[in-house]
Amino acid sequence: MTQTPPLMRTRAEIDLAALRANVRSLRERAPGAALMAVVKSDGYGHGAVPCALAAIEAGATWVGTATPQEALALRAAGVPGRIMCWLWTPGDPWREGIEADLDMSVSGLWALAEVTAAARALGRPARIQLKADTGLGRNGCQPTDWPQLVFAALAAQAEGAVQITGIWSHFACADEPGHPSIAAQLAVFREMLAHAEKAGVEPEVRHMANSPATLTLPEAHFDLVRTGVAMYGISPAPELGTSDELGLRPVMTLAASVALVKHVPAGHGVSYGHHYVTDAETTLGLIPVGYGDGIPRHASGRGPVLVGGEWRRAAGRIAMDQFVVDLGGQEIQEGAEALLFGPGTRGEPNAEDWARAAGTIAYEIVTRIGSRVPRVYLNERAEQAEQADARNSSS
Missing domain, CATH: 3.20.20.10 (Alanine racemase)
Known part of the structure; x- marks a missing residue:
């Protein structure tokens, strides 16, 4: 399993x-x-x-x-x-x-x-x-x-x-x-x-x-x-057509652990250049990946992430190793999972959502994910694949 x-x-x-x-x-x-x-x-x-x-x-x-x-x-x-x-x-x-x-x-x-x-x-x-x-x-x-x-x-x-x-x-x-x-x-x-x-x-x-x-x-x-x-x-x-319409299942899910959650006041600048400034007291979540990991900098201010059951957007510029999302006051624990993209089965964005945010194609989104991001292989054996297919068919 x-x-x-x-x-x-x-x-x-x-x-x-x-x-x-x-x-x-x-x-x-x-x-x-x-x-x-x-x-x-x-x-x-x-x-x-x-x-x-x-x-x-x-x-x-x-x-x-x-x-x-x-x-x-x-x-x-x-x-x-x-x-x-x-x-x-x-x-x-x-x-x-x-x-x-x-x-x-x-x-x-x-x-x-x-x-x-x-x-x-x-x-x-x-x-x-x-x-x-x-x-x-x-x-x-x-x-x-x-x-x-x-x-x-x-x-x-x-x-x-x-x-x-x-x-x-x-x-x-x-x-x-x-x-x-x-x-x-x-x-x-x-x-x-x-x-x-x-x-x-x-x-x-x-x-x-x-x-x-x-x-x-x-x-x-x-x-x-x-x-x-x-x-x-x-x-x-x-x-x-979409992947689903074409009968295809996205293979890669990109996830990160929230590194820090903090309360900030209204008017607080976020990331380089302060292109994002909070309009009210809020909570910020730090996502520990950036363009050094292949996250496109062109998606700054737009890249979507599922955190705490809600879609959030990259707040301000995406940096080399990290970016920030405005949690809107939501209380999230450090170590919580942030889903950048995947097949969408948990409500997360997909690679095409990131492609639109960055003005590129989904090919580039998955291909550019760098070697600093570990690959974790699921269902490596054929029998595991058959079990996964059976679970998907019954769901």
Whole structure:
């Protein structure tokens, strides 16, 4: 059974039962495709290794990261199966990637040259996936350069230096339903894919769908979907629906212990710059986290916290290590729990509430929670997940 987390200054509770449930739900949305669990940026702040393992238990057959260093760390920690990484720079550890059986993305001739040289030196073929820039304008090969890259990759494959395992791309606006770039990018991807296959590429997987496309664009599912933020129970965009409406359960709960409660008179300034001044005699509660822990300073004066059963707002500026809430005269004991965000099952705010307060997206809210905040993992074993699911179903 889940243990009550120990009292600590702050903690990020990571409910792996919720993550498994999200993976299962996303697999149901794309029944004809395999699922890649994207755990870049330390699992969007949730912890890459525990989340990767939980996702695999729930049926994910691929794991994805941005950098090769992230992918190598997963492999060193014992994460099995297929691991893909896509953000390479010149001089990166291609040889180590080959030795770790990674699938490595190639977007240009320089990358193909480096991975081919590493494979030749090692005497072992590299698994590569060719990325097409279909309109996002970031990483990936432009359509005009695509024939040259495909030709060179096939030549390297013919000599036994590489194995082309996939062709893929990424959407620019899949989180904006009906955006004209969605259909345009799909058309370009199909054209680039057709060219590669006609030239002789036989990809194991073709993939383009991120979280929003997995949820709303079945025509983009192809052989594999890459689920990132949705796997952590966060809606990819408010326009697509809330987490609850999308059948997702937020995985992270950020909590802190109230460090100090004190009575102050009317006219008392609070925090740097005195941007908040009490308008009456009141009580102030000190929340011992700040932007050094990843709490966005832009949410000063607006960031919501559940304390004593009531929503309170950050009073004045959020500092590096702490911020203050005006308790409105409510008497709270030091050590009481303050919930910054979570799934909302106890009436607490969610990550989207903080995103609105900070003028950003919920992706950033969870990803920026720093290493000073301990992660406490709940329902780490599969049987615990099943028990949690049964409890949620009966409630």
